[in-house]
Amino acid sequence: MSSCDLCVVRNRAICSALDAKELEALNAIGRTRTIAPGESLIWEGEDSVLVANVIDGVLKLSTNTEDGREQIVGVVYPSDFIGRPFGGTTGHGVTALTDAKVCVFSRRDFDAFAREHPALEHKLLERTLGELDRTRRWMLLLGRKSASEKLASFLLEMAERLVGQGCSFDFEMPNQKRVTLPFSRQQIADVLGLTIETVSRQFTRLKNEGIIDLPSRRDVTILDLAALTAEAG
Amino acid sequence: MSSCDLCVVRNRAICSALDAKELEALNAIGRTRTIAPGESLIWEGEDSVLVANVIDGVLKLSTNTEDGREQIVGVVYPSDFIGRPFGGTTGHGVTALTDAKVCVFSRRDFDAFAREHPALEHKLLERTLGELDRTRRWMLLLGRKSASEKLASFLLEMAERLVGQGCSFDFEMPNQKRVTLPFSRQQIADVLGLTIETVSRQFTRLKNEGIIDLPSRRDVTILDLAALTAEAG
DNA sequence: CGTTAAGTTGATAGGTTTCAACATACGTGG
DNA sequence: CCACGTATGTTGAAACCTATCAACTTAACG
Structure with a gap:
């Protein structure tokens, strides 16, 4: 066999x-x-x-x-x-x-x-x-998106690709997705063509606006999918 | 047939x-x-x-x-x-x-x-x-290059790809290549993820530094291939 | 030759990077 | 198991690069 x-x-x-x-x-x-x-x-x-x-x-x-x-x-x-x-x-x-x-x-x-x-x-x-x-x-x-659009787009892609890969969990909550990112902040910056500081600032901004939550460094919970989609441009 | x-x-x-x-x-x-x-x-x-x-x-x-x-x-x-x-x-x-x-x-x-x-x-x-x-x-x-690096890289790629396509002429001069670009300034900007103004400024800078010449809006002569390569990062 | 599109140049504003300090998480050895 | 040291991440202030807005110039075309 x-x-x-x-x-x-x-x-x-x-x-x-x-x-x-x-x-x-x-x-x-x-x-x-x-x-x-x-x-x-x-x-x-x-x-x-x-x-x-x-x-x-x-x-x-x-x-x-x-x-x-x-x-x-x-x-x-x-x-x-x-x-x-x-x-x-x-x-x-x-x-x-x-x-x-x-x-x-x-x-x-x-x-x-x-x-x-x-x-x-x-x-x-x-x-x-x-x-x-x-x-x-x-x-x-x-080539054309701003830092905030870049991070929002990234999180949406992650939410989509990591579903069913053992890296994410679907809560029963509608529009709420928790994702465990396989990337460090620096790696996210290297994906998006940004610096680590800019990525960090955008993360905290999205958190402060209630669009996402950050249970730990590697975890992201999407609280407002519609708002995140709007941010993605 | x-x-x-x-x-x-x-x-x-x-x-x-x-x-x-x-x-x-x-x-x-x-x-x-x-x-x-x-x-x-x-x-x-x-x-x-x-x-x-x-x-x-x-x-x-x-x-x-x-x-x-x-x-x-x-x-x-x-x-x-x-x-x-x-x-x-x-x-x-x-x-x-x-x-x-x-x-x-x-x-x-x-x-x-x-x-x-x-x-x-x-x-x-x-x-x-x-x-x-x-x-x-x-x-x-x-994702990672500056405006000057972008334009230099672009011109080098053009010089390479347009050879033998009827869009460029090889002078007998060593290191001198004349290229007729199939792009407007706006289109170059759209390739490089820049604005038309930034592209224009980089063109004139390269010209002022003697690295290229601009016989007409669509034509570029590369005067110093080594310098252009260095600019490309 | 006049009209219009395309490109250039200048001044200013804005976003991102850079540099620096600080905070937090992580792993290892005592 | 905790303490410590290190790696990772966050926050702040300033500098820098590019975008934006506006005026002007040049080239193209009827």
């Missing part, structure tokens, strides 16, 4: 394109790996040597300027695909934000396997097109 | 994955269309009804906030692919910046054709992965 049968993302990751026999072949060239928070799987600028599926946890994709400024260019969750198949160098590092488990393949092996399995490539294409859509939407935020 | 045989992007667009017979079948479901500057092919928010290949010209992909701020999220050139295959709604409008010629397909027809031709889907996947890389690199610019 291939270990994929037990995989929790079996039906959501690109692997869902494969039947049992194909899956066994894919499993043969992959291996699972755990990553601790802060640990990197891929470094910016190195040529693409491996790709992976996220099984559990949250990871960031980030680039840096020469003088050390950082921009998080993507965040990946369970069932998402990591890495750059089909040549080229990796434009961004991949680092775990939480304890994470990934299913790793050598890029060469994966490339060869993918080219022989069009259904897998199709899943990967759909996933990549979706990721491109999401990334472009984020550009509007980075 | 299929009209694709005469197509100038035949060997660069995703069509290059197809043999003569397949190409004829693809040609049967597509048609060419010309677009005037400022005219749109796709509107933001509508569900995806068509896709296309760019044959000639330059087009922008853009999104707007409710209150009218615009962000250009991508720029496409000859041989690039436009649109969102495999369902979903279009997250951004597509508008011609110059006179443009495109090869248009109904999305439904294209989807069906693509699913039967894995080689075509593979080309599309490679193109989409490349576009995602480019888009993520642009996020660093939007």
Whole structure:
């Protein structure tokens, strides 16, 4: 029995394109790996040597300027695909934000396997097109939104993406959502293109206005979803 | 003889994955269309009804906030692919910046054709992965770079992408490149997440420092490539 | 040649960053 | 289990960069 049968993302990751026999072949060239928070799987600028599926946890994709400024260019969750198949160098590092488990393949092996399995490539294409859509939407935020709009948009996206990921709890209260963020304040700043101080100020402002509550540093309760949506611009 | 045989992007667009017979079948479901500057092919928010290949010209992909701020999220050139295959709604409008010629397909027809031709889907996947890389690199610019760094980066990218596109001329001078921009000042501002005034000021500053020359509003000559690269951060 | 759109320049205001001090949470070892 | 030291986050004041508003200039087109 291939270990994929037990995989929790079996039906959501690109692997869902494969039947049992194909899956066994894919499993043969992959291996699972755990990553601790802060640990990197891929470094910016190195040529693409491996790709992976996220099984559990949250990871960031980030680039840096020469003088050390950082921009998080993507965040990946369970069932998402990591890495750059089909040549080229990796434009961004991949680092775990939480304890994470990934299913790793050598890029060469994966490339060869993918080219022989069009259904897998199709899943990967759909996933990549979706990721491109999401990334472009984020550009509007980075280029045109104010700090308050940025944080509100961020919290709304978090509330949406973390539901059912084990990182959030839905209270029975209508319009109330409690989310445990997988990000530090600095990381939120790096996602939004702001400084940590500005992020902090916006958090306390939203709290003072009764739109959110902050039970702890990593937890946010959305008290007034409509107001938060209005803030998002 | 299929009209694709005469197509100038035949060997660069995703069509290059197809043999003569397949190409004829693809040609049967597509048609060419010309677009005037400022005219749109796709509107933001509508569900995806068509896709296309760019044959000639330059087009922008853009999104707007409710209150009218615009962000250009991508720029496409000859041989690039436009649109969102495999369902979903279009997250951004597509508008011609110059006179443009495109090869248009109904999305439904294209989807069906693509699913039967894995080689075509593979080309599309490679193109989409490349576009995602480019888009993520642009996020660093939007989120973390200053106005001067933004404009310098923009000019360098233009110098690179417009070479051999009929929009630029290489003088024999080493390190000197003359580029005819397909953008107005406002459009440059919308690419960089700035205002038109800030863009204008940065242009004149670079000119006063002898790094570039501005023969006309649409033309830029890069006089000192090294200095411009340094400005780009 | 006049009209209009596009771009430039200047003065001012505003938002975000920067620098600094302080507060709070976290982990480790006594 | 508490104390301490460190990392993380918050708050304040000032500086800086970019946006805004307004006037002016230049180029494009009939």
